[in-house]
Amino acid sequence: MTVQTVKILSELVKTPVDKLLAQMKDAGLPHKSEDQDVSDVEKQILLNYLKRQHGDEDDGAQRITLQRKKTSTLSRGDGGKAVNVAVKKKRTYVKRNDADEELQKQQEVLAQRQAEEQARLEAEEQARLEAERKLEAEKAAKAKAEAEEKARQEVVKSTPSNADVQNHTEQNDSGIGAAEPVEAPKQPKVTKKASQPAMDNKKSPVAPKGKKGAPRQDGDNKPRGRNNSDNKRSRVNVNGDDDYRRGKLGRKGKKPSKQEHGFQKPTAPQIHEVALPESITVADLAEKMTIKAAEVIKVMFKMGAMATINQTIDRDTATLVVEEMGHTVKYIDENAVENDMIEAIDYDGEEIKRAPVVTVMGHVDHGKTSLLDYIRTTRVAAGESGGITQHIGAYHVETPHGMISFLDTPGHAAFTSMRARGAKATDIVILVCAADDGVMPQTIEAIQHARAAEVPMVVAMTKVDKEGADIDRVKNELVAQEVVPEEWGGDIQFVGVSAKSGEGIEELLEAVLLQAEVLELNAVPSSPGKGVVVESRLDRGRGSVATLLVQNGTLRKGDIVLAGLQMGRVRALLDENGKAIDSAGPSIPVEILGLDGTPEAGEEFIVVADERKAREVANFRQGKYREVRFARQYSAKLENLFSEMGKDEVRTLNVVLKADVRGSLEALIKSLTDLNTEEVQVNIVSSGVGGITETDATLALASEAVIFGFNVRADASAKQFIERESIDLRYYSVIYNIIDDVKSALSGMLTPDLREDIQGTAEVRDVFRSPKFGLIAGCMVIEGTVYRNKQIRVLRDDVVIYEGELESLRRFKDAVNEVSKGMECGIGVKNYNDVKVGDKIEVFETVEVARTL
Structure with missing residues (x-):
């Protein structure tokens, strides 16, 4: 909290100190000198007072007017025409300005803080006086105990033993040397419950040796037996002090030990150093501050945030709560285990030249995949649904000029995030632009992604052999986007190519490898492998299958891989043709089997040595992901309640979405949620990678949702359940078909x-x-x-x-x-x-x- 003195505040507001003190006095503040501190709350109180004095009485009321129209039909009894009856209602909600109440609350807070400070000082003084009194009482008790102990020892020394008393009694009975009666020595005084027999001059009260009550052999004068001092009901007072019977010896008749603790309840406020992670529950936060959770909930409610005892809050909110309650904050580095594991990996070694990773980007249907088909001599585009690429394809090819790894990204508008990932994971971007079509929206978007990733570009003008091709027009349009060819004074190579005839393919590969020479791409193959997740999917027979691009080191079969939230041991390595291999070096894309889930596309992966630590880091990441997601989900504020009033009910289309790969699933979720408006919206109830199961069908039935399968199918049990319950199930293989259908469905839900x-x-x-x-x-x-x-x-x-x-x-x-x-x-x-x-x-x-x- 910022604190300034009255003098500094007067200089800031350019007001004399005397006048400022007078104004503060009128506002109810206790300041009397220029050296006193002024807190932010006191500044606000002074500001509100001055506004009221200068006539700033604008209530600033917020009004929301709601109109409702209800139409009904009134039938006539005589069979005549029905009459339409329209009832219109208009209601206005007004939220008043709470300036006066806020000023009063601030004054109450200030008074409460002053009272708490005064109470704290009084408590500290009271605690000091109480400690002094207790110390004096302990000294007096100690001196008294020492005096009692000394007196008891003197009494014991002056008391004759039982053997002497017995001998003297026997002499009296026999008459030997009995000139006159001898008075028996006084025995220790027994308590009220003692049943020790009386003593006289003729009969000894001591029992024979070897029986109960016989005197000890070591000369101890305390009698044994049922009614002696060893019995809990018998208390023998040696020195005649009544305090001995009043409990001074403790619960069991023992003298208090000098090592007993003297714990006292603290009276001064306790300030704790609270260690905060990234997220924490309200109950755990209260435990760290040694207070009840209800107190934390109360403070959060005053701050404008509603919370429950088991709700997870983020670090910023927890910091405000801790500081508001007077404690200090210490941040915990929860990533210590993860950082230590990563820092322990050694990537040093001999560097060698590696192949470039090239991403092909551009507008849909401009010939990106066909260009790669010619280079790889395959027919990928013919097998794609709708003739367009819908996920990232990764290949590496051997050319006469060297090896090149290619990433083919989709060109449809829905795959923006996939193009962004392709640009980040690459060394060089081949920008494809059709000579007969020119620059299109996705072409411009690809240029922006390449610039954001700071990756050099090579422009491939495709379809140059097609009728209507205009290379100069393409160059002019690209120059307008600040993509200038070398022959026009720029630094970007332009190559005209044809995927049908092969024209310009060799020149394009030479341009790519020339750019790679300039970049001086190197890697250390002897180090552990690391890179990026290109794609992932769930295969029915093989489990989780992830496509990885190795950027450095070597990935081998049997390695332990940590990829985002998932980990596992590599059970199999496959190249892009499905052939099993034992290892993959830098710039090689491979498919791996063995992860315990499908990692997100774009996540980094590393090879680690310790499986236990890898699992620990993966579990930590998963828990952190869930906590952060829940913290954002329940971060509702009181001030949002009024703004939500008056909004009409939003009609929702519930969807259960299953896709073949992570990239397509991400693109579908983004495209469907972009269709949301103020009246209708798409609610993704559940989404995942893999086939449609009976669990998905059950969820769709419970939430009244429609099931969309993108390049996946339902299993036998799911089909039976869907047919029995008449659930709407639709299959798609082209992304824009599902977008069009959902758009039509939402349009039908709109009020005409x-x-x-x-x-x-x-x-x-x-x-x-x-x-x-x-x-x-x-x-x-x-x-x-x-x-x-x-x-x-x-x-x-x-x-x-x-x-x-x-x-x-x-x-x-x-x-x-x-x-x-x-x-x-x-x-x-x-x-x-x-x-x-x-x-x-x-x-x-x-x-x-x-x-x-």
Whole structure:
């Protein structure tokens, strides 16, 4: 909290100190000198007071007006036409400005803090005095105990033993040497419950040796037996002090030990150093501050955040709560285990030249995959659904000029994130632009991704052998995007190619390898492998299959791989053709089997030596991901409640989405959620990679959702469940088909627009009175057709003066349902008798028009 003195504040606001002190006094603040501190709360109190003094009384009320219209139909009892009844309601909600209440609250907070500070000082003083009194009492008790111990020892020394008493008694009984009676020595005084027999001059109270109650052999004068001092009910007072019987010896008659602790409840406030991780529950936070969770919830509620005892909050919110309660904060580096494991990996070694990783980017249907087909002599594009690439393909090829690894990215608008990942994982970008089509939206987007990743580009102008190709136009359009060819003074190589004839392919490869020479790409093959996850999917027979691009080191069969939230041991390595291999070096894309899940595309992977630590880091990442997600989900604020009032109910389309690979799933979720509006939205209930299972079908039934399968199918049990419960299941293989269908479904959920369609207009030429129908207007239909059963408006000087229905429509004496243009008719307006010559009667119809996204 920022603290300034009164003098510094006067200099900042350019006000004399005396005047500022007077204003602070009027505002209720306790400041009297220029050296006193002024907190932020006190500044706010002073500011609110000055605003009120200068007439700033704008209530700043926030108003929301809600309008509701309810239409119902009223049927007539006589079988006549039903009547539509429309009820309109208008309600205004006003949120008042709480400036006065806020000022009062701030003053109460200030007074409470001052009272707490005064109470703390008094408590500290009271604790100090209490400690002094206890110390004096302990000293007095110690001195008294020492005196009692000394007195007891003196009494014991002066008391004769039982053997002496017995001998003296025997001499008296025999009469030997008994000149006069000898007085028996005084025995220790016994307590009230003791049953020791009385003693006289003729009979000894001591039992024979070897029996119960016999004296000890070591000369101890304490008698044994049932009623002696060893019994818990017998207390022998040696020195005659009553305090001995009042409990001074403790619960079991023992003297207090000098090593007993003297714990006392602290009276001063305790300040704790609270260690905070990235996220923490309210219960754990309260435990770290040694307070009840209800106190933490109360403080958060005052701060404007609602929370429960088991809710997870982020580090920033927890920091505010800890500081508000007067404790200090210490941040915990939860990534210590992960950082230590990564730092322990040694990537040093002999560097060698590695092959470049090239990403092919551009607009859809500009020939990216066909270009790679010619280089690889394969037919990938022919096997793609819809003739477009829908996931990242990774290949490496041996050319006469050297090895090159290629990444083929989709060109559809939905795959923006996949193109961004391709640009980040690459060394060089081949920008494909069709010579007969020019620069398109995804071409511009690819240029932006390459620049954001700071990756050099080589432009491939495809379809140069096609009729209508215009290379100069393509160059001009690319120059407009600041992509300037070398022959025009730029630094980017332009190559014209044809995927059909092979024209320019060799020049393109030479340009790529020349750019790679400039970059001086090196790697250490002897180090552990690391790189990036290109794609991942779930295979029914093989489990999790991940496509990895090794960027440094060597990945071998049997290595332990940590990829994002997943880990596992590599059970098999496959190249892009599905052939098993034992290892993969730098710049080689491979598929691996053995991970315990499908990692997110774009995540980094590393090879680690310790499986236990890898599993620990993976579990930590998963827990952290869940906690952060839940913390964001439940971060509702009180101030958002009022802003949500008045919003109409949003219609939702629930979807259970399953896809073949992670990249396609990510693109689908992004595209479907982009269709959301204020009235309709798509709710992804569940999403995942792999086939549709019975669990997905059960979830769809419970949430009333539709199931979309993208390049996946439902298993046998799921099919039976879906058919039995009549769940809507749809399969897709092209991404824009699913987007179009969802857009159509959302459009059907939109409330239709109401539009008025004018059917005809009649002009009043004369007015008649009928005893049966009242006022009748003699009209000429001047436009369209006038219908009997439709709504009308009466216009006078082109201004609407009445809106209602027709009472009657006649041609001469016959009642008709419609009258066409150019014909005369008699019109009776229902419940309106003020029709005049020259008025116009307009017949219209309200039509519902469907809306689209």
